Structures are given as C-alpha cells and as structure tokens.
Amino acid sequence: MSNKKHKEIDHEESGSEEEQDSGSERDSDFDSDGNFVGDKELQADFEGRNPEDCDFHGIKQLLRQLFLKTNVDLGALTQIIISQNYVGSVVKQCLDDPVDDDDEDDGSDGVFGVTTVINITKRKQEPAIQQVTDLLIQLAEDNADDRTKVLIKKILSDDSNHVGFVINERILNIPAAISVPLFSSLQSELDKAIKKNMPYTFQYLIWICKTYNTGDEASEILYANQEEKPLADEALASFDVDVSEQVDFSQWEYEGGAMTPGRKVLIFEGKKFNHLVRLLKEEVEGGV
Template sequence: MSNKRNKDNVQQDSESEEEHDSGSEKDSDFDSDGNYIGDKELQADFEGRNPEDCDFHGIKQLLRQLFLKSNVDLGALAEIIISQNYIGSVVKQCLDNEQGDDDDDDDGSDGVFGITTIINITKRKDEKCIQQIRELLTTLAEENAIDSTKVLIKKILSDDSSHVGLVINERILNIPAAISAPLFSSLQTELEKAVKKNMPYTFQYLVWICKTYSMGDQATEMLYANQEEQPIANEALCSFDVDVTEQADLSQWDYEGGSMTPFRRVVIFEGSKFNNLVRLIKEEVSV
C-alpha cells in the first residue's frame, strides 16, 4: 500500500539554543502530555501516512488526549484504527533517506503527531471498546444534553439500520491547522473508494468529539483546540458540552484574558453533510 504524503511546515518563534542548554530548562519546554510549549524555533515537514502496527503507542497517546480518563480501552481502539488502515491517516515527520538509514532500529512508535479517521461504531458495536464509547456517549448526553439531544443520541445508537461514524481528529498542540485540509481530503477520497467496494462506510450520522476551552466563568464562546473544527458547528443537528476539568492534568490554562477551562463538545451531524464539512475545514485553514 502506497503511503500518502500530505506535507506541511511547522514554525515557532525562535530563541537561541544557549538559553535551552540545561536539562531542567529543556524539560520545562514540554507540558504534562509531552507537547512542546517552548518558544525555540522548530522546523519540520510532516506527511499523512496509512496507520501501521508501529504507530500503536503513538495513536494510543493521542487518543488519551481526547478521551482523558474515560472508561475506554484506548489500546483496543488504536488496534481498530490500524486494522482499517485503508481509512484515515497518521501524521508523521518526513525523514530523508540518510536519516531513515540511521534510524533502522526505531520502530516509529513515538513519531505519531496526529490521527484523522472515522470508525463505524454501529458495525463494530459488539467490540468492547466500541461498547464503552457508545455507553460513554449515552452517559455524557444524559448528564449534559437537553432532552431533544438525549432522544436523538438514544435513537441513533439503538437503530442498527442507521450507521454512525465516530470522527477522530487529534494531533499534538503545535502541529498547524493547515495540515487538516489534505488529511480530510484524503479521508474523503478513501471513504468514496470504500463505499464503491460496498464497504460499511456510508453513514447516516457522524459523531465528532471536539476539544474546547471556556474562557472565563461567564464566557459563552468556546475556543476550539483544533481551529478547523470551529466553523463546522453550525452544520450540526445538535451538540452539548462536557466539563472535563476533573479529568485533565491541567484544569485551567492561563491566557492574556484570564484562564481557560477544558471541555469536550460532542457534535452530531447528518452523514450526508460530510463533504460540506470538509469544504468548510478547507476554507477555515486556507492561507
């Protein structure tokens, strides 16, 4: 299977290397999830590739960023993503041939910077980790959604004739949103090919869990961790927000206007809207 190559550059404000010589200073450049938060200049090329076995640990770590401490077997979920590697992409750093030769012993497990894919949680409803996700969605809706949204979620999860796709769009903090455009274009093409082969990727509904942050106690506006997800909210059938402060390692992040409290926004779309969602994503991140 040929690899997909969707490249983008990452650049951050520069700072001299001398200011980062000590181990303690280097450690402080990374948050508790291992994301780089320093201001030293980094330049790298990234590409989208088909998920492989060696990506297991990297994918699992990214899933942990999204699901936090929820009761979901993330290892089993990572295995599903790899097993359907004809759908979706992992983001990895481009390496030249010389560097690749030097790293023959590296299995690449620490080199996954993002994952974009869709899982059919209706077709796979008997698998334990998918059962856990379905139970999680039901519980979160019961605790946080309005009555009409609760009814819709119960309906789409109980009707096996209507296939539901779980969209997973996760990456580390410093990968730019622009990379989402080629990743979703590739996903769009892969889904079309799969449907032509009569594979179960025609979805009546899509579930999308977005990482968001509330800015201040009285804030009504949510900041999206993934910029490209913000414009698609208007296309939703319904959505609801879940405060994950107690699950997050950092309950609040400081910013110029105060602090940000972490949330998850669960969004439900009609499956027929997917192509339009991809169009909106491309428009949002276009330079």
C-alpha cells in the same frame, strides 16, 4: 515488508501560536492535556501515512488527549484504527535519511496526528466500541438537553442507521493547515471504500472537539483544532462537557486569563461530511 502509502502534506512550520507563562523550563511547556505549548519554534516537514503496527503507541497517546481518564480501552481502539488502515491517516515527520522499509521501529514514537472515522454501528459488539457508545450516552445524559439525549440514544441503538465516529487528533503545535490534505485524503478513501461496498456510508456522524473556555459568557469557546470552529453551526445537536477534573491541571493561563478544558460533542447528518470538510478547509485558508 511495509505497505506504507505516503500522502503529500505541504511543508509546515511547527511552533507555538499561543503565549504561555514561562514558569519552570519543562512543566510550563505542556498544557493540561499534555500537549507541548512552549515558545520554541521548530521547522519540519510532515507526511500522511496509512496507520501501521509501529504507530500503536503514538496513536494511543493521541487518543488519551481526547478521552483523558474515561473508561475506554484506548489500546483496543488503537488496534481498530490500525486494522482499518485503508481509511484514515497518521501524521509522521519526513526524515532526511531514508529508513529501511524492513525496519519495524521507524516512527513508533513519532506520530504527530491521526485522522480517521470508525463505523461504531458495524463494530458495536467490540468492547472498546461499546465503551465509546456507553460514554457518549452517559455524557449526553449528564450534559445535554432532553432532545439531544433522545437523539443520541436513538442513533446509537438503531442498527439500520450507521454512525461514523470521527477522530481528528494531533499534537497541539502542529498547524491547522495540515488538516486540509488529511481530510481530502479521507474523503478519497471513503469514496473508494463505498465503491467496494464497504460499510462507510453513514447516516450520522459524531465528532468530539477539544475546547477551552474562559468562563466569560461574552467570550467564544476556543478550539484546540482551529479547523473545527465552524462545524458546530452545522450540527443536528451538540453539547459541552467540562473535563477539568480529568486533567492534571484544571486550568492554564492564556493571554492573562484562566482557561478550562472541555469537550464539545457534535452530531451531524452523514450526508454533510463533504460540506464539513469544505468548511474546515475554508476556516484554515481564511486564517492564513
């Protein structure tokens, strides 16, 4: 039996939007995070679904893009995402041939994105969440200013304030427009969960964005997920992390220049979530 709930996502065109060196035929088609960045244009339809057990390996691989070589049990974190499948979505390809709902192998290697939020205060006793918490504190200790260090330690240690950890990951070449229905669905699912007195009312949100830096002080940071670009201005605090030592290639070529992969950690007031969703929608629609 399958309890899939299909969420409508408009037809999208998946193709490279960034010029890459041709290099060798296969190696040059992937960036330092392992994302496909080749110049072949593919056309496909996608849909959002509630995460299921068959999505385990696909979700775990997407989490690896975000966490890289940090000490987080990605398998356990993936299980948490699946266990709360009433909140959040995975992106799957719509297939022309219908798949038998009893087939547990459908789509197990076809997860193109995952968008969800985890209450890391409520789940703080789970080892994987404790690892995420320790990671956030350590990243702040190594990269943030004193004010941000104090803030992140405070919100992660105060059980009276629930903290939501937002996960918004997808294959690089899936267009940003896909994030609009995913976050709209997430808003609706959170509202329903809150009405059922489930612990999804957040005082704070933590969001890690994948970024790329040219090293030029005059240039702006590029976001792997375009829709996240306007969010930093709304943050209570933020800090940047250089992750070049954790990837196979510390730099990759972009329009003739070297790009260094990074992460931007953002902390928001939880009540701003709907405003953040509105901003990312405007960013996507404005870029069309």
